[in-house]
Amino acid sequence: MKKMTMRKLAELCDVSVSTVSRALSGSGKVDREVALRIYNEAKHRNYRFNDAHTRHWALLCKFDGEAGSYELSMLDELTRCILARGDTFAILPKCCPELIRRDWYDGVIAVSWLTDDELAKLRNFNVVLVNNYSIHREGIWSVYSDDESMIRDAVDYLAGKGHSRICIWNRYDINIFSDVRRINTFQQVMRERKLKPYIYYWDTIRIETNQIENMVADGITAILLPGEFSLKNLNALFSIPVMRIPERYSVITLENRYFSSYNTPALTTFEQDFAKLAEAALATAELLRKSPSGSSVKNLKIPYIFHERQSVASCVH
Numbered sequence: 001m002k003k004m005t006m007r008k009l010a011e012l013c014d015v016s017v018s019t020v021s022r023a024l025s026g027s028g029k030v031d032r033e034v035a036l037r038i039y040n041e042a043k044h045r046n047y048r049f050n051d052a053h054t055r056h057w058a059l060l061c062k063f064d065g066e067a068g069s070y071e072l073s074m075l076d077e078l079t080r081c082i083l084a085r086g087d088t089f090a091i092l093p094k095c096c097p098e099l100i101r102r103d104w105y106d107g108v109i110a111v112s113w114l115t116d117d118e119l120a121k122l123r124n125f126n127v128v129l130v131n132n133y134s135i136h137r138e139g140i141w142s143v144y145s146d147d148e149s150m151i152r153d154a155v156d157y158l159a160g161k162g163h164s165r166i167c168i169w170n171r172y173d174i175n176i177f178s179d180v181r182r183i184n185t186f187q188q189v190m191r192e193r194k195l196k197p198y199i200y201y202w203d204t205i206r207i208e209t210n211q212i213e214n215m216v217a218d219g220i221t222a223i224l225l226p227g228e229f230s231l232k233n234l235n236a237l238f239s240i241p242v243m244r245i246p247e248r249y250s251v252i253t254l255e256n257r258y259f260s261s262y263n264t265p266a267l268t269t270f271e272q273d274f275a276k277l278a279e280a281a282l283a284t285a286e287l288l289r290k291s292p293s294g295s296s297v298k299n300l301k302i303p304y305i306f307h308e309r310q311s312v313a314s315c316v317h
Helices: 006-013 017-025 032-044 069-084 097-102 116-121 145-159 175-190 209-217 231-238 274-290
Strands: 054-061 088-093 107-110 127-130 139-143 165-170 199-203 222-225 249-253 266-272 300-302 306-307
Touching: 006 017, 006 032, 006 165, 017 032, 017 069, 032 209, 069 274, 088 097, 097 116, 116 209, 127 274, 139 274, 145 165, 145 175, 145 222, 145 249, 145 266, 165 175, 199 209, 209 306, 274 300
Parallel strands: 054 088, 054 107, 107 127, 127 139, 139 300, 165 199, 165 222, 222 249, 249 266
Antiparallel strands: 266 306
C-alpha cells in the first residue's frame, strides 16, 4: 500500500493542499464541516500531518461507582503515564464504546473487562486490553499480569515455610480467563510437588459455612486468595473464630493498596505492577497506531511485585 501524502489526501477531500495543512495543524481558519471531513479521511487513511503531535487516548472503564480498587489503581497509573508523556486522554464508560466515534483518538485502552458485544463495537479501532480475559483471542492485543508466575512463586514461598497443605480460594464463576490460569497453575504446581491441590469457592454475596468446614477438616495451614476477593468477604473470613492468622493459617492475597498493609496482621501480598502495566499498554497502543495490522505487536506479561509482611508464618508439624 502506498504511503498517504498530503497531496493525495487533498485530492480525496476535494480541497487544496494548503487547506489540508491548515486543518490538520490548526494554524488557520477552515470551515468546520470541511475540517471534519479532512480529519475523518486522515484518520481512515492513517495519515498524520505531524507524527510528533500530542496523542489523545481513550480509556474505557466501568462507570456509576462500579469501578473497584483495581480499576482505580490502573486508571491512576495510566493517567499519570499519559500526562508525563505530554499526551491527553478521555475516560469513557465501557458500556458505550460508540462514544469513541465522536472524537479523534490515537488508540483505545480498556481497563475493565469487556463483553463480547462491547468488543464487537470496537472491531474498527486499535484496542489494547489491560488484564482482560480475551488475551487468547485472535486479533486482540493485551497487556496482562503474569498470573502463572505469581501462583508458582506463592506456592514456593509457602513450601519454603514448611507448608504442604495449601489451598486456593476462587469464585464459583471461573469463566474469567485470569481465574482459569490461576487455578490451572495452582493444580500443576501442587502436583509437581506431589501435593494435593485443595480448592474452595466463594461467591460475591457470602462465604458458605460448608467451605470453611471442609478447609478445617482438610487440615489446611496456608491459604491463597489470588482472585478479586472482596473486602467484605475478606473481613468475613478473618472474623471466623478458627481463623487465627498467622498462628493457625498463613495467608497470601492480592495487594489492595487501601487495606493490605493496614490489616492486623499486615497481609503478605502479590501486587500487580500498575506502573509497568500502564507503560506497556501505552507502548503497545503506540505500536498499533503506527502499524494498524498489528504485525509488530505482541501480547505482554508483566511480573507481580511481592510484599512480604506478617500474615505468613513457618509451619510447625
